[in-house]
Each structure stands twice: as structure tokens, then as C-alpha cells.
Amino acid sequence: MKVLVVGANGQIGKHLVSFIQENESLEARAMIRKEEQASYFESLGAETAVVDLEEDVDAIAKAAEGVDAIVFTAGSGPHTGKDKTIMIDLDGAVKTIEAAKTAGVKRFIMISSFDTRRQAIQEAPASFAPYVAAKHYADEWLRAADLDYTIIHPGLLTNNKGTGQIKAAADIKIGEIPREDVAKVIVATLENEETVGKEFQIVHGDKPVEEAIHSI
């Protein structure tokens, strides 16, 4: 299975491409913004495609040609300018969803925020609410698209070493999760067709990733 990783040069993306390349049944195409980001991925034996998410749907669709799945893990993060929040976290995600349709790629995994429900927008601190809103609308767009989607809602991201042990369910108490473990969850999701049409929150926990994902 060939997987286009959108946002490959992000911290989750780098772990993800590495895990995909280590996995015998998967191979990665890293979508990156700049040519100079390519060497890391080439050293892992991954393909690269240089596309900026502010380009149009056709440019993204071209990067998606011939892949079997798309993972959207790009993100301006909650602390960039709010112009990037709407242009990357919302519009970049929607363009990638439209590109999946154009390229005929059915499988789509979205890395969302922990809670993107309407109530979470209302309750978020003012500085964080625009990010939650952007992720809310991107998730809504994906649910309405005719794709085999999974939406993963990770807790508070850390750079701690992954433990491979998580808790996953539709509605859990927020907690931390290492970015490395988020990447492991994405791989397990790619390998588990039962996750199609589902979404779940993940935090650190006491179940091995595959087992936790299996029980969703």
C-alpha cells in the first residue's frame, strides 16, 4: 500500500514516514513544501513530492496519483498566525480531500485535534478557538465526502519517546500522547480496515496500539 503523507516534514510526519518505510506492506510518498526537505525522506527510501498546501487542488491531486491512501498530518499548529490556520488547517485539508477525489484515492486518514465538536469551539480560550474551528470544519468536510475516512483525535502532543501503549475511544479524558505514538496509531489505522468511517480520541494508556485500535 502506497501512502501519501501530507505534512511529512512535521514532527508526526517524520516519525510516520520512518515507520511506513520500516513496514513491509507499506511505502511512503512524502509531500513536502520545499525541495531542501527531501533528503531526510530520500535517506529513508521514500518518494517525495514537492507541493505547497497553498497551491491548488490539481497540484495536490498530482502528488496523490497512484497512491492507495492519504494521511493528512499537516498543520500550522495552534500558535501560528490565524491566516495560516484558515489557509492550512482548513483550506489545505479541504483541498487535500478534493484532491483525493480527483486522484481516485478512497482511503483518507485525518489527524485532527482532540475535540473539534461545536461545544469545544465555544469553550476554547479565544486564542485557541480559531484553530479548533478550522479543524472542526475540515473534519465536517471529510465526513461529508464520499471517502473511506478515519479521523484521529490525539490528545496533548509531546516529544517524549513513544511507549506504544495508548488508550483509544470515541470520548475519553484528555491526556498527553507522544507524537511518535500518534504515528504508530496512523500505521495501525492504515492496516486495519475496520477503522473506515470511524473516528476516535487517543492519549497515552496501557494497551498496545494495535489492540487499542482493534477495539474501537
Add this chain to the structure above:
Amino acid sequence: MKVLVVGANGQIGKHLVSFIQENESLEARAMIRKEEQASYFESLGAETAVVDLEEDVDAIAKAAEGVDAIVFTAGSGPHTGKDKTIMIDLDGAVKTIEAAKTAGVKRFIMISSFDTRRQAIQEAPASFAPYVAAKHYADEWLRAADLDYTIIHPGLLTNNKGTGQIKAAADIKIGEIPREDVAKVIVATLENEETVGKEFQIVHGDKPVEEAIHSI
């Protein structure tokens, strides 16, 4: 017909409430953010409802109780902070659409931007693109809602005195239009049921407003 004007204290909104109050078959309820904005509308004999668009759907739905139509003409404008662009122009609009459903108000008129199509987002200058994107997604949400909508796409807004003469069609060359004339177009749209399910651009022109709207 009672009309909830969302964004009543804006420049288009103030003209609009005034025109509605002058019209025998219409009456306005001005939705405003602060109590101290009420006196202008009370002097026109209009009702007021104090609700901030950053409040939740229920608060907006309460303001919409018992009205026959909602006009959304709130806007952070293209030059406010981008956090307000997503929270007001997109999320505020979507919450108002959801509030219309909650309150059982079928008629909804959206004051959009001149061109909110995908291509317009791509072609907009970087500083303007987030605003176009926000309006794009708000329009998309309205089209997908089961409401009797009309989307009005005005050209470059000016504070010139209105002439009552416009050009209106699905796809025209951009030009200026006085805010006062936009308000006249909204009144004509409220009074013309043939505009339901339609959207059109407007600029200054050589046809009286009612006639121009009639030919859509």
C-alpha cells in the same frame, strides 16, 4: 414579515434596518453586540436583540424566535485580525444558519463577498485569501443547509450615496457598489420569492434595483 438583521450595527446593517422600517410590509429586529448600540435602532422603531456572534447557537436561535427571515450581514471585514475572520465570517455565519434551523426560520439571505469560488481563494492576495476562504465555506454551508437561501455577492463597497441603480447577474465584471444600494437589494430580495435558491453578484449599474433583481 419580521426580519432578524445579524450585523445590524454594521454600515450595510444600519441602512438595511432603516429601509425595512420604512417599508410597510416589513419590520426589523436588529441583532447587536452591545446594549449601547440599541438607541439608533429603537429610534427607528425596530426591535433589538443583544447577542454576540461568538456566543453559541442557542443564543442566536433565541434572537431569531418568531421572525420570518434572517439576513446575515455581519462581517469582521477583510482587514480585521484573522482570528475574527474565522470566528465571525465563517463560524458566526454557520452558527446563524444552524440557529435558523433551530428556530424554524426558513428564509435566509447571506451577504457574501463578490467572488467566493475556489478559484478566487487561489487567486486572492495572501492578505485577503483567508477572508475569501471564510466566506467560501460559509456560503458552502448555506447551500448545503435545507433553507430558502439567497446569496448576494456585492462588488467593492463604498460609502457613496446610493443611486438605486444596479447591475445583477450570476457572473459579472467587478465594480463598485454603495453600501446603501446593497441594503436596497436586500429589501428587494426579501420581497421577491423568485430569489430563493439563487445567488448573484451586484455592482452599480443602470437598472432599478427591483427590476435588476427580477431578471435574475
